[in-house]
Amino acid sequence: MKYFSKIHNVLKRELRQMFCRPLYLFASIGVMALSTFFFLTLMSKGAAQQMPVAVVDHDQTSISRRLTHELAATQAADVMLITSSFSEAREAMQQGQVYGIIVIPEKFYADLVAMHRPQLDFYVTNAYTVGGNTAYKQLLTMVNLTSGAFQREVLRKKGMPDYVIMNRIQPVSIDAHMIGNPWSNYSIYLTSVILPGILGLIVLMLTIFAIGYELKTQTSREWLDAAGGNYTAAMIGKLIPYTILFVVLGIGCSLILFQFAGFPVKGSLPRLMGAMVLFVMAMESMGIFLIGCLPTLRDAISIGALYGMLGFSLSGFTYPVMNMLPAVQALSYLVPLRHYYLIYVNEALMGAPVQNSLVPAASLCAFMFLAMTTGMRLRGALIHQNYPLK
Amino acid sequence: MKLTRFLYRQWLKVQEVWRVYTGELRRIFTDPGVAVIFFLATLAYPFIYKAIYWREQIEDIPVAVVDLSRSPESRDFLHKWGAAPDVKLAYNCTSMAEAERLLRDQKVHGIIYFPSDYAAQLANPVGKAHISLYCDMSSFLYMKGLYLSCNQVMLEKMQNVQIDRYEQMGMDKEMAWVLVQDAPYSETALFNPVGGYGSFLIPAVLMLILHQTLLFGICMLGGTAREENRQLFRIEGRPRSYSVVRIIGGRSAAYFTVYYALACILALLLPRLFGLPHVGNPFDIMRFMVPYLLSTIFFSMCVSIFVRNRESGMVLFISSSLIFLFMAGISWPKELMPGSWVMLSHAIPYTWGAHGFIHINTMGASLWTTREEYKVLWILTAVYFAAACLLLFITGYIHEREHERSFHERLNRKITEIKHKIVHENAV
Numbered sequence: 001m002k003y004f005s006k007i008h009n010v011l012k013r014e015l016r017q018m019f020c021r022p023l024y025l026f027a028s029i030g031v032m033a034l035s036t037f038f039f040l041t042l043m044s045k046g047a048a049q050q051m052p053v054a055v056v057d058h059d060q061t062s063i064s065r066r067l068t069h070e071l072a073a074t075q076a077a078d079v080m081l082i083t084s085s086f087s088e089a090r091e092a093m094q095q096g097q098v099y100g101i102i103v104i105p106e107k108f109y110a111d112l113v114a115m116h117r118p119q120l121d122f123y124v125t126n127a128y129t130v131g132g133n134t135a136y137k138q139l140l141t142m143v144n145l146t147s148g149a150f151q152r153e154v155l156r157k158k159g160m161p162d163y164v165i166m167n168r169i170q171p172v173s174i175d176a177h178m179i180g181n182p183w184s185n186y187s188i189y190l191t192s193v194i195l196p197g198i199l200g201l202i203v204l205m206l207t208i209f210a211i212g213y214e215l216k217t218q219t220s221r222e223w224l225d226a227a228g229g230n231y232t233a234a235m236i237g238k239l240i241p242y243t244i245l246f247v248v249l250g251i252g253c254s255l256i257l258f259q260f261a262g263f264p265v266k267g268s269l270p271r272l273m274g275a276m277v278l279f280v281m282a283m284e285s286m287g288i289f290l291i292g293c294l295p296t297l298r299d300a301i302s303i304g305a306l307y308g309m310l311g312f313s314l315s316g317f318t319y320p321v322m323n324m325l326p327a328v329q330a331l332s333y334l335v336p337l338r339h340y341y342l343i344y345v346n347e348a349l350m351g352a353p354v355q356n357s358l359v360p361a362a363s364l365c366a367f368m369f370l371a372m373t374t375g376m377r378l379r380g381a382l383i384h385q386n387y388p389l390k
Numbered sequence: 391m392k393l394t395r396f397l398y399r400q401w402l403k404v405q406e407v408w409r410v411y412t413g414e415l416r417r418i419f420t421d422p423g424v425a426v427i428f429f430l431a432t433l434a435y436p437f438i439y440k441a442i443y444w445r446e447q448i449e450d451i452p453v454a455v456v457d458l459s460r461s462p463e464s465r466d467f468l469h470k471w472g473a474a475p476d477v478k479l480a481y482n483c484t485s486m487a488e489a490e491r492l493l494r495d496q497k498v499h500g501i502i503y504f505p506s507d508y509a510a511q512l513a514n515p516v517g518k519a520h521i522s523l524y525c526d527m528s529s530f531l532y533m534k535g536l537y538l539s540c541n542q543v544m545l546e547k548m549q550n551v552q553i554d555r556y557e558q559m560g561m562d563k564e565m566a567w568v569l570v571q572d573a574p575y576s577e578t579a580l581f582n583p584v585g586g587y588g589s590f591l592i593p594a595v596l597m598l599i600l601h602q603t604l605l606f607g608i609c610m611l612g613g614t615a616r617e618e619n620r621q622l623f624r625i626e627g628r629p630r631s632y633s634v635v636r637i638i639g640g641r642s643a644a645y646f647t648v649y650y651a652l653a654c655i656l657a658l659l660l661p662r663l664f665g666l667p668h669v670g671n672p673f674d675i676m677r678f679m680v681p682y683l684l685s686t687i688f689f690s691m692c693v694s695i696f697v698r699n700r701e702s703g704m705v706l707f708i709s710s711s712l713i714f715l716f717m718a719g720i721s722w723p724k725e726l727m728p729g730s731w732v733m734l735s736h737a738i739p740y741t742w743g744a745h746g747f748i749h750i751n752t753m754g755a756s757l758w759t760t761r762e763e764y765k766v767l768w769i770l771t772a773v774y775f776a777a778a779c780l781l782l783f784i785t786g787y788i789h790e791r792e793h794e795r796s797f798h799e800r801l802n803r804k805i806t807e808i809k810h811k812i813v814h815e816n817a818v
Binding site: 038124131 | 442532533540570580708725754759
């Protein structure tokens with residue numbers, strides 16, 4: 001039997017299995033479509049805005065009420081609760097209804113008139129970071145806007161022109177430039193890495209499952225026989241349909257993110273897609289490596305799930321790798337998603353020259369050799385079927 | 391007499407549930423795959439996450455400085471900013487191009503730029519000085535750390551400049567302060583004083599671990615029973631309608647026993663061991679865990695009915711961990727999510743469990759303050775219990791009908807065979 005006809009035999013057998021069990025297509029195409037839809041719609045608002053806050057008014061005078069209304073009118077935050085009791089506001093915060101509290105002290109009016117500069121107090125919750133931080137920024141803006149308004153009125157009465165007043169009120173300003181994501185859009189930041197991560201997880205699990213299932217149902221000898229006993233041909237024939245499926249999903253995912261959803265790419269989209277293909281193949285190789293190390297479907301799947309889920313944290317796109325402990329930093333290089341993420345930053349956010357991406361791309365290629373290291377062990381398991389089935 | 395017979399019948403029922411309960415416990419402890427998920431994953435994951443998020447705050451984000459003004463004012467600004475724990479002024483660049491190259495090579499994660507007229511603008515009584523801050527957006531934590539600390543220094547600087555200018559106009563200092571800031575403010579961060587990332591995320595992850603290991607473990611047990619063709623819906627020698635509730639009751643009691651112990655470790659011991667916020671009343675937490683675990687168990691049992699194989703549940707639902715985490719509105723606030731996802735998230739026990747746990751454990755709410763989550767979890771428990779019973783009943787019905795049909799088919803085949811035989815023999 002020629003080499004190609006061996007591969008062809010296995011391929012035919014594999015395609016039959018793939019379409020007979022709904023699991024393969026559902027767990028890949030179905031889950032990917034659902035996740036893409038979920039993450040793109042979930043954060044469709046993009047930037048955090050208008051978090052609910054509470055105002056505690058201990059003063060209860062006309063000026064404190066006016067201040068409350070002015071705060072509400074700045075539209076920086078959504079004033080959800082106006083109360084005179086702090087414990088009520090705190091309870092609302094403990095119930096997750098408000099993310100910030102602003103307290104107007106007693107005798108606020110009297111102190112203000114007497115120019116004693118009464119102090120306002122802010123409380124923000126740090127139990128939810130995005131909510132709490134946004135509420136904090138909004139409370140700051142609200143108060144600065146209102147005190148700016150007071151200053152402007154005084155200066156206007158003195159007959160100053162408006163542009164002078166503006167420079168008076170804010171003599172120093174920061175122009176913040178958010179590189180690659182000028183709107184500080186949370187969706188662009190998270191979705192561009194989470195979706196490839198989910199795809200990688202699917203690739204890992206399905207590769208383990210496709211090979212492990214043969215061991216579990218003791219059909220591995222049939223599989224090898226279809227390839228005329230040639231291990232490499234059997235592997236290639238089995239992986240061709242999955243690789244095509246995963247690569248198509250990966251490219252589809254990139255197209256949806258960077259073309260359809262319009263996420264910006266400063267560098268080249270084809271290079272980013274190339275990185276995606278390398279990433280998918282690295283995850284596939286990792287799957288073969290795991291089932292080769294642990295030739296029992298149950299163990300390989302459990303360890304694969306454990307490893308795959310950690311990839312999201314270890315890739316460092318939420319919590320930077322530079323801040324992790326040195327030992328954990330070393331571990332992060334064992335995760336293909338980390339290398340994909342580095343290429344993504346170079347290509348999409350920075351528009352860096354291609355040589356910056358060479359090292360992570362080479363690392364992704366290096367993962368592909370992992371599959372070969374457990375080849376002998378896996379081949380033995382396929383022939384002897386000497387591992388527990390359940 | 392009647393009473394004793396009644397009591398005896400009740401005793402028999404309890405015995406049946408007890409047998410299901412002990413049988414399920416035996417399966418949990420003897421099945422290595424389930425033991426890995428229930429015990430190893432549940433206990434190992436929290437430690438791994440703690441190791442990853444060991445340092446709570448992002449420290450020393452490297453920044454490139456491009457100071458074209460080279461003035462005492464800009465140096466003063468940099469001196470103050472460099473003292474912030476978030477920031478490390480790592481490089482002094484002579485041009486923007488040089489700094490941009492450093493950023494592109496990820497040597498720095500931010501650039502601060504002072505134009506050459508910075509000092510002159512400050513000295514000019516009607517001038518306005520600009521500072522440019524470039525943030526690496528590859529992680530929002532870089533942006534947050536750099537922007538907030540820079541803003542802080544800028545506000546302080548700005549007030550000083552304002553006061554100086556009013557004093558130059560001949561105003562006295564006190565009056566100037568009133569004009570610049572009629573009402574100063576002080577800020578207090580509650581519940582997670584250092585603003586640590588781990589203190590925020592790990593409590594939510596602890597609840598997710600309980601939820602997902604239960605889901606995967608129960609799916610694995612259900613799939614195994616299906617593979618072995620064991621009947622999960624019938625107690626030997628009892629009608630189906632009779633056995634369903636007892637089976638669900640007995641099995642869920644077994645999971646609850648194991649998970650209540652695990653929840654004690656995860657919800658009470660680990661926050662103290664890891665130095666995470668833990669201001670809640672332990673008894674409130676343990677009472678809250680009861681409906682959380684029960685609703686999760688019945689939810690997982692409903693899902694597991696659709697799982698055919700031992701491992702396919704994990705292959706199918708592995709991504710659900712991320713979806714549940716985000717749908718619950720932990721990292722992306724629920725106020726900003728589309729309404730339909732919020733509605734859907736209400737059907738998942740994790741949403742209520744995570745918020746309830748954070749409210750009690752991290753924010754020190756009482757069970758009474760968390761009554762909404764507590765109540766909804768009990769409602770979910772009832773709904774998923776009923777759904778699990780119903781689904782089990784239906785699968786049992788389908789299974790038995792198929793069984794019956796195949797039995798009848800076999801019987802009919804046998805009859806026709808015999809008929810043929812008789813006809814054949816007669817003919818002979």
